[in-house]
Amino acid sequence: MTRRVVVVGGGISGLAAAWELTGGAEPAPDAPAVVLLEATAHLGGPLRTDEVGGRPVDMGPDGFLGRRPEALDLCREVGLGDELVPVAARGASVWARGRLRALPEGHALGVPTRFWPTARSGILGVRGTLGLARDALLPRPDLRGPIGDRAIGPLVARKLGQRVVDLLVDPLVGGIHAGAVDDMSAAATFPPLLAAAQRRGGLMRNLRAEVPAPDPDGPPLFWSLRSGMASLVDAVAAGVRRRGAEIRLSAPAERLERKAEGWTVWSGGASTDADAVVLATPAPPTAALLRPHDDEAAALLDGIDYASVVVATFRVPADAVPADLYGTGFLVPRRSPPRTPGGDPWAVTACTFLDRKWQHLARADEVLLRASLGRIDDTRPNGWSDAEIAARAWEELGALMGLTGQPSESTVVRHQAGLPQYRVHHLLRTAGVEAAAARLGGLAVAGAALHGVGIPACIATGRSSVRAL
Numbered sequence: 001m002t003r004r005v006v007v008v009g010g011g012i013s014g015l016a017a018a019w020e021l022t023g024g025a026e027p028a029p030d031a032p033a034v035v036l037l038e039a040t041a042h043l044g045g046p047l048r049t050d051e052v053g054g055r056p057v058d059m060g061p062d063g064f065l066g067r068r069p070e071a072l073d074l075c076r077e078v079g080l081g082d083e084l085v086p087v088a089a090r091g092a093s094v095w096a097r098g099r100l101r102a103l104p105e106g107h108a109l110g111v112p113t114r115f116w117p118t119a120r121s122g123i124l125g126v127r128g129t130l131g132l133a134r135d136a137l138l139p140r141p142d143l144r145g146p147i148g149d150r151a152i153g154p155l156v157a158r159k160l161g162q163r164v165v166d167l168l169v170d171p172l173v174g175g176i177h178a179g180a181v182d183d184m185s186a187a188a189t190f191p192p193l194l195a196a197a198q199r200r201g202g203l204m205r206n207l208r209a210e211v212p213a214p215d216p217d218g219p220p221l222f223w224s225l226r227s228g229m230a231s232l233v234d235a236v237a238a239g240v241r242r243r244g245a246e247i248r249l250s251a252p253a254e255r256l257e258r259k260a261e262g263w264t265v266w267s268g269g270a271s272t273d274a275d276a277v278v279l280a281t282p283a284p285p286t287a288a289l290l291r292p293h294d295d296e297a298a299a300l301l302d303g304i305d306y307a308s309v310v311v312a313t314f315r316v317p318a319d320a321v322p323a324d325l326y327g328t329g330f331l332v333p334r335r336s337p338p339r340t341p342g343g344d345p346w347a348v349t350a351c352t353f354l355d356r357k358w359q360h361l362a363r364a365d366e367v368l369l370r371a372s373l374g375r376i377d378d379t380r381p382n383g384w385s386d387a388e389i390a391a392r393a394w395e396e397l398g399a400l401m402g403l404t405g406q407p408s409e410s411t412v413v414r415h416q417a418g419l420p421q422y423r424v425h426h427l428l429r430t431a432g433v434e435a436a437a438a439r440l441g442g443l444a445v446a447g448a449a450l451h452g453v454g455i456p457a458c459i460a461t462g463r464s465s466v467r468a469l
């Protein structure tokens with residue numbers, strides 16, 4: 001009997017699941033028949049690469065962490081090993097106290113682990129630095145003892161002061177999720193911080209023990225692909241097709257029906273029978289598909305909300321940009337004072353110096369800048385036209401980094417509901433959903449809503465969902 005598995009969702013998580021189902025590193029002769037259903041006309045979700053000035057420029061994720069192996073492994077397995085490019089610049093800045101200031105050495109996702117480099121950075125000012133001094137000399141005990149989860153913002157504020165949260169931790173950790181650390185789960189997004197906070201003694205010292213300092217001579221921390229991140233999507237899709245999998249585009253799964261053994265998946269009036277189903281979709285469609293079978297799992301998924309993000313990419317003549325750009329870019333803290341008292345808050349949350357970060361994008365006569373806008377608590381860009389977003393982003397970049405003139409080209413790409421928010425006790429939510437899927441049988445869940453939004457974590461959920469089946 002031929003077994004068949006339907007994968008719902010053609011983002012990187014669903015593609016990784018399809019790859020694993022067809023054998024993973026080695027094609028499996030006894031692999032089940034695989035059908036992948038993708039609602040839209042393209043695969044890869046936010047992984048999109050466009051040509052800008054003759055270069056392949058990413059409009060969504062522009063790279064991935066190498067500290068975890070999953071993305072590097074997948075790239076090599078699908079034949080892209082020679083296409084991998086390491087990050088070319090180190091360091092970044094943050095907009096603090098009226099100008100861009102280099103992030104200090106010795107921080108873990110923005111949480112300082114050493115007093116002096118952070119004090120010298122000038123980011124925190126005297127009042128903010130006092131909080132660090134107190135943690136080094138007279139650390140505040142943890143009032144609550146070991147518990148399963150805490151909100152990152154209040155946890156760090158209690159130990160190191162609110163300015164550390166506002167100027168360092170929120171821009172870095174919050175920025176990754178386009179969220180806010182005020183109610184973000186430490187257990188789900190930064191487990192070493194939770195472990196460090198629950199030990200006796202200073203947070204900075206405990207975190208030093210939990211997170212080994214990056215080895216300057218070690219392998220690069222961040223990687224990309226010479227032809228852009230969409231080349232990973234294309235290579236995985238081509239690989240699974242070569243192994244006999246069928247990929248159906250513009251084919252949203254609308255309903256799951258339980259059979260005596262297995263499932264029927266309905267899409268556009270057509271049904272596909274399957275022995276097993278992987279749901280690699282964002283939380284809202286996963287909830288809708290699960291609701292008739294387990295309304296509690298659906299309710300747990302309904303509790304995950306999403307932030308929308310917009311990226312504006314600019315080709316800029318080199319002479320319009322200050323010569324002393326530092327590192328890979330800069331972050332603009334959420335609670336930065338507006339440019340004029342009582343004025344409109346900054347809309348730009350971050351800027352990446354794309355051609356400094358990735359050497360293969362560099363040209364002598366121009367610079368590639370990418371501004372990010374939009375967060376869970378700033379939905380203003382949703383109401384602006386592309387032209388308004390480009391104009392606003394350019395004007396703010398001018399004020400933040402001293403640009404002159406005009407860009408020679410700008411591109412605006414929207415990622416509607418692009419990033420799930422992991423609120424406190426997120427892991428209880430995901431455990432409940434995974435347990436419900438296991439109870440139903442022949443069903444597994446994957447995707448960015450579960451165990452990390454980064455590409456390696458998404459690939460891991462895709463591949464492990466197959467093993468769970």
Ligand SMILES: Cc1cc2nc3c(=O)[nH]c(=O)nc-3n(C[C@H](O)[C@H](O)[C@H](O)COP(=O)(O)OP(=O)(O)OC[C@H]3O[C@@H](n4cnc5c(N)ncnc54)[C@H](O)[C@@H]3O)c2cc1C
Binds near residue numbers: 044045062251254418
């Ligand atoms: C702007 C931006 C920048 C980012 N930068 C980075 C970065 O630099 N590095 C990094 O590691 N990560 C980054 N991320 C995060 C990472 O890209 C995502 O978390 C990841 O791509 C999510 O993959 P996924 O497959 O889980 O979800 P998705 O890519 O959202 O895939 C889910 C798919 O399911 C489809 N779908 C939905 N409903 C149905 C249905 N009913 N039937 C069939 N299909 C359906 C959707 O159309 C979609 O294609 C970034 C994210 C964004 C938005």
